[in-house]
Amino acid sequence: MAYASRIINHSKKLRNVPNLLRQDHAVLVRCFSNGAQSSVCKIEAAERERVSKFVACNHVSSGLPRNNCSRAIMRLGIPTVGVAYSRELTCSQVQSRRGFASDAVSSLPPHQEIGMPSLSPTMTEGNIARWLKKEGDKVNPGEVMCEVETDKATVEMECMEEGYLAKIIKGDGSKEIKVGEIIAITVEEEEDIAKFKDYSPSTSDSGAPAAKEPAAPPPKQEPVQQPVSSPEAKSKPCSPPSEDRLFASPLARKMAEDHKVPLSSIKGTGPDGRIVKADIEDYLASRGKDVSAPTPKTKDGKLEALDYVDIPHSQIRKVTASGLLISKQTIPHYYLTVDTCVDKLLDLRSQLNSLQEASGGKRISVNDLVIKAAALALRKVPQCNSSWTDDYIRQYNNVNINVSVQTENGLYVPVIRNADKKGLSSISLEVKQLAQKAKENSLKPEDYEGGTFTVSNLGGPFGIKQFCAIINPPQSGILAVGSAEKRVIPSSGPEQFQFASFMSVTLSCDHRVIDGAIGAEWLKAFKGYIENPESMLL
Amino acid sequence: MLGETGNHGHPLLCLFLTGEKKTRPGIQQLHIEEQLLRTSSENWCIVNDGTNDPTIVMGVSGKPAELLEIESVLDDQVPVIRRFTGGGTVIVDHGTVFVTFICNKEAVPNLQPYPRPIMSWSSSLYSKVFQGIGDFHLRENDYVFGNHKFGGNAQSITKNRWIHHTSFLWDFNVQNMSYLKHPKRAPAYRSARSHLDFICRMKDYMPRSTFMDKTVDATETQFSLRPIQLEAIRTCTEAEFCPSSRFLTNEELEAAAVALQK
Numbered sequence: 001m002a003y004a005s006r007i008i009n010h011s012k013k014l015r016n017v018p019n020l021l022r023q024d025h026a027v028l029v030r031c032f033s034n035g036a037q038s039s040v041c042k043i044e045a046a047e048r049e050r051v052s053k054f055v056a057c058n059h060v061s062s063g064l065p066r067n068n069c070s071r072a073i074m075r076l077g078i079p080t081v082g083v084a085y086s087r088e089l090t091c092s093q094v095q096s097r098r099g100f101a102s103d104a105v106s107s108l109p110p111h112q113e114i115g116m117p118s119l120s121p122t123m124t125e126g127n128i129a130r131w132l133k134k135e136g137d138k139v140n141p142g143e144v145m146c147e148v149e150t151d152k153a154t155v156e157m158e159c160m161e162e163g164y165l166a167k168i169i170k171g172d173g174s175k176e177i178k179v180g181e182i183i184a185i186t187v188e189e190e191e192d193i194a195k196f197k198d199y200s201p202s203t204s205d206s207g208a209p210a211a212k213e214p215a216a217p218p219p220k221q222e223p224v225q226q227p228v229s230s231p232e233a234k235s236k237p238c239s240p241p242s243e244d245r246l247f248a249s250p251l252a253r254k255m256a257e258d259h260k261v262p263l264s265s266i267k268g269t270g271p272d273g274r275i276v277k278a279d280i281e282d283y284l285a286s287r288g289k290d291v292s293a294p295t296p297k298t299k300d301g302k303l304e305a306l307d308y309v310d311i312p313h314s315q316i317r318k319v320t321a322s323g324l325l326i327s328k329q330t331i332p333h334y335y336l337t338v339d340t341c342v343d344k345l346l347d348l349r350s351q352l353n354s355l356q357e358a359s360g361g362k363r364i365s366v367n368d369l370v371i372k373a374a375a376l377a378l379r380k381v382p383q384c385n386s387s388w389t390d391d392y393i394r395q396y397n398n399v400n401i402n403v404s405v406q407t408e409n410g411l412y413v414p415v416i417r418n419a420d421k422k423g424l425s426s427i428s429l430e431v432k433q434l435a436q437k438a439k440e441n442s443l444k445p446e447d448y449e450g451g452t453f454t455v456s457n458l459g460g461p462f463g464i465k466q467f468c469a470i471i472n473p474p475q476s477g478i479l480a481v482g483s484a485e486k487r488v489i490p491s492s493g494p495e496q497f498q499f500a501s502f503m504s505v506t507l508s509c510d511h512r513v514i515d516g517a518i519g520a521e522w523l524k525a526f527k528g529y530i531e532n533p534e535s536m537l538l
Numbered sequence: 539m540l541g542e543t544g545n546h547g548h549p550l551l552c553l554f555l556t557g558e559k560k561t562r563p564g565i566q567q568l569h570i571e572e573q574l575l576r577t578s579s580e581n582w583c584i585v586n587d588g589t590n591d592p593t594i595v596m597g598v599s600g601k602p603a604e605l606l607e608i609e610s611v612l613d614d615q616v617p618v619i620r621r622f623t624g625g626g627t628v629i630v631d632h633g634t635v636f637v638t639f640i641c642n643k644e645a646v647p648n649l650q651p652y653p654r655p656i657m658s659w660s661s662s663l664y665s666k667v668f669q670g671i672g673d674f675h676l677r678e679n680d681y682v683f684g685n686h687k688f689g690g691n692a693q694s695i696t697k698n699r700w701i702h703h704t705s706f707l708w709d710f711n712v713q714n715m716s717y718l719k720h721p722k723r724a725p726a727y728r729s730a731r732s733h734l735d736f737i738c739r740m741k742d743y744m745p746r747s748t749f750m751d752k753t754v755d756a757t758e759t760q761f762s763l764r765p766i767q768l769e770a771i772r773t774c775t776e777a778e779f780c781p782s783s784r785f786l787t788n789e790e791l792e793a794a795a796v797a798l799q800k
Contacts, residue, residue, distance in 0.1 A: 119652055119653055120652060120653055120654045127599045127624075129598045129599050129624065130598075142697070144696070144697060147598075147694075149597070149598060149599055149624040150624070150653065151624070151625070151653065151679055152597075152623075152624055152625035152626070152653065152657075152679045152690075152691050152692045152693055153623070153624050153625070153653035153656075153692070153693035153694065153695060154598055154622075154623055154624040154693070154694045154695070155652070155653065155693075155694075155695040156695060156696045156697055158697065173599055175599065315730045316730070318730075319726075319729055319730050322726055323726050326726055389675065389676075390654075390658050390676075391658060391661075391662065445729065445731055445735055448729075449685060449729070473726070474727075
C-alpha cells in the first residue's frame with residue numbers, strides 16, 4: 001500500500017482517504033498521460049506503429065516497492081466517438097510488464113509522482129490553474145505548489161514532502177486531468193532534477209498491457225493477429241492445383257460463374273477434391289473480408305480495417321448519458337424485486353376498456369394501472385417520494401411520476417403530475433399525449449421537470465422479464481416493470497395446480513434515502529394495489 | 539488578529555457594503571477581494587451592488603474562444619476580465635449583486651476548508667435569507683429557486699483562508715446574454731435548457747433592500763459584525779500586492795478568435 005499512500009499523501013485531502021479508497025473510479029490511478037491517451041484514440045489509424053509505445057506510462061520508478069499496488073485498480077474510461085471502451089488493469093498486470101521495460105526503468109533515479117488530488121468525494125477531474133513553483137525549485141512541506149481548479153473552486157495544493165520540483169507534466173491551464181493522473185515529478189536530491197528534463201510519462205515504458213487484455217475490443221494487434229491469421233489462412237486462396245481439369249459440381253460451377261469466381265482459385269473439399277457449393281460460399285464469404293484488408297495475401301501484421309459509422313451525440317443523448325452516469329456513480333443503488341399476480345388487474349382492465357369503448361374514451365393500458373398503483377403506494381410510503389440533499393431529505397407532498405418513453409430520438413421521461421389524484425382515464429390520456437409529444441420532440445421543460453419518482457416499463461411489446469433501472473437524480477427510486485407471463489402455481493383447490501399471470505417489478509432505491517425495510521414496505525403497498533386493484537378506490 | 543472574537547464569542551467579521559448606487563467597477567472589486575484574501579488576516583463580508591457598464595467575468599482558466607462570442611464582444615468593446623477564482627462565466631452589470639465571504643479557515647467552527655463544505659455552509663446561510671421565499675436551494679454549485687438559477691458561485695481556497703463569492707442575478711439584460719456561448723460544461727440539472735429557460739431574476743422574489751438586510755442578519759447569527767468603509771480597506775491592505783485578476787486585451791481576444799477559426 002506504500003504506493004497508494006504516497007499518491008494520497010500528495011493529494012491535499014488526507015481526510016478523504018477513506019473516500020478515496022472506497023471510490024469505484026479509483027483515485028489511485030496511474031493512468032495515461034495526455035500523450036498516451038491521444039495515442040489510444042488514434043489506435044485505429046496507426047496501429048502498427050503504436051504497438052510498442054502503447055500504454056506506456058505505467059512506469060514505476062525503481063525506488064518503489066514491488067508489491068505496493070496490489071490493491072490499486074486502474075480503470076480507464078476514454079470516451080471517443082466510435083471507439084468507446086473502458087478497461088480495467090490491475091497493477092499486477094503492470095508489474096509483469098516491467099520485465100520487458102527493464103532498461104527504461106532503471107535509468108531514472110528514485111522520484112515521487114505527484115497525482116492530481118481529489119478535492120471532493122465526487123470530483124473526477126480538474127484543471128491546473130497555475131503553478132506557483134517552477135521546475136528546479138525547492139519545495140518544503142506545507143508550501144503551495146500549484147492551484148488546482150475544479151467546478152467552481154480553485155484550491156491550493158500543498159507539498160507534503162521535502163524535495164525539488166523536477167518536472168511539471170501538466171502545465172498552467174491544463175484541463176480535464178483525471179484525479180490521480182500524474183501532474184508533476186519531485187525528487188529528493190537536487191542533482192536528480194536534470195535527469196527529468198525530457199521526462200514524459202508516455203516514453204518511459206514499452207510493452208503493451210492492452211495487448212494482453214483478453215476482453216479488449218478489436219483494435220488490438222497481438223492477440224487478434226492469431227485469430228485473424230488463421231481465418232485468413234483458411235480463406236486465403238491456396239495455390240491453384242496444377243491439374244488442367246477442375247472437378248466441380250454443376251451447382252458450384254453455376255455459382256462460381258454467377259459470382260465471377262475463378263474455379264482455379266478454390267480448393268475443393270468434396271469427394272476426390274471436387275469443388276462443391278460450400279467451397280464457393282466459403283470463398284465468397286472470406287473474400288468479402290479480404291477485400292477490406294489492403295492486401296489479403298500478406299500477413300505482415302496489418303489488421304483488417306473495421307467498418308463503422310460515427311453517430312454524433314444528440315443533445316438528448318448527452319444529457320441522458322451524463323445524468324445516468326452521475327446517477328450510477330454517486331447514488332448507492334440497491335434493488336428489490338417482487339412478483340405480482342396480475343389476474344385481477346387484467347380482468348379489471350378489460351372491464352374498464354369495454355366501458356371506455358362504449359363511451360368513446362381511450363383504452364387503458366397495464367402501464368396506466370401501474371402508474372396509479374405506484375402513485376398510491378407513494379402516498380402510503382412517502383419516504384420513497386423524496387430527494388437526498390447534503391443537508392436534508394426533502395419529502396415531496398406531490399406525487400409526480402415520470403414515465404419513460406422510448407422514441408427514435410432517444411429516451412424521454414415526461415411527467416404525470418399528482419398522479420395519485422388523477423383518475424385512470426386522465427392518466428391514460430396524459431401518457432398518450434406526452435408520448436406523442438416525445439415522438440415529435442416537442443416536449444417542453446414543464447413536461448418533464450418536477451418528477452419525484454419514475455416508472456419504466458419494458459414489458460408488453462419489449463418483452464423483458466425483469467430488469468433493474470437506474471435512478472434519475474434527484475429522485476430516490478425508480479420502478480422497473482417487466483412483462484406478465486402465465487405461470488403454473490400450486491393450487492389449493494381440487495386440482496394440484498392452477499394458472500396465474502405474474503408480472504415482475506423491481507424497485508431501485510437510493511440507500512441514503514430509502515432503507516431496505518422502507519423499500520420493502522413500498523413494494524408491499526404497490527403489490528397490494530396491483531393484486532387487489534379495487535383497493536385503489538379506497 | 540486570528541481568532542479575534544467580538545460579542546457572544548463569535549469571530550469578528552468586517553462588513554463592507556457599498557450601498558445602492560455606489561457601484562464600483564468589477565475589476566476593482568476583484569482586486570480588493572484578492573488582496574483581502576491573500577494579505578489580510580481578518581474575516582470579511584463584502585456586498586457590492588453591481589458594476590457600471592456590462593463586463594464579462596471569466597473564471598481563472600476560462601478559454602475565451604469556448605465561452606464567448608468573440609466577434610460581438612470585440613465589436614461592442616465589452617470588457618472581459620479573467621478573475622482569480624475558478625468557475626464559470628458571467629456577464630455583470632448594474633443588475634448584478636455580489637456577495638463575498640473571505641474567512642480564515644477557523645472562522646466557521648467545524649467547517650472543512652474544501653469546496654463542497656464551504657458551498658454547503660454558504661447555502662445554509664442563504665437559506666435563512668430566502669426562507670419562505672421561492673423554493674431556494676443549492677443545486678450542484680448554483681443557487682436556484684425551483685430549478686431556475688439566480689446565483690452563481692466561485693471559490694478560491696488557500697492554505698489558511700478561503701473566499702466564496704456569489705454573483706446574484708438581481709436583474710439581467712437579455713441582450714447581454716448573447717455575448718456568452720452555451721457553456722460546454724453545464725450542470726446536469728440544466729437539462730439542456732436555453733439561457734432564458736434556465737435563469738431567473740431575483741427581483742421577482744425579493745426587494746433589494748430586503749435581500750441586503752436579511753443577508754446581514756443571517757451573517758450576524760454566526761459572526762460579530764464590524765462595518766467598514768472603503769478607505770479603511772485601502773489602508774489596511776499592502777501596497778505592493780499584485781492581483782492576478784486582469785482584463786484580457788483586445789489582442790488576446792483577437793488571437794483567440796483566430797485560433798478558433800483554424
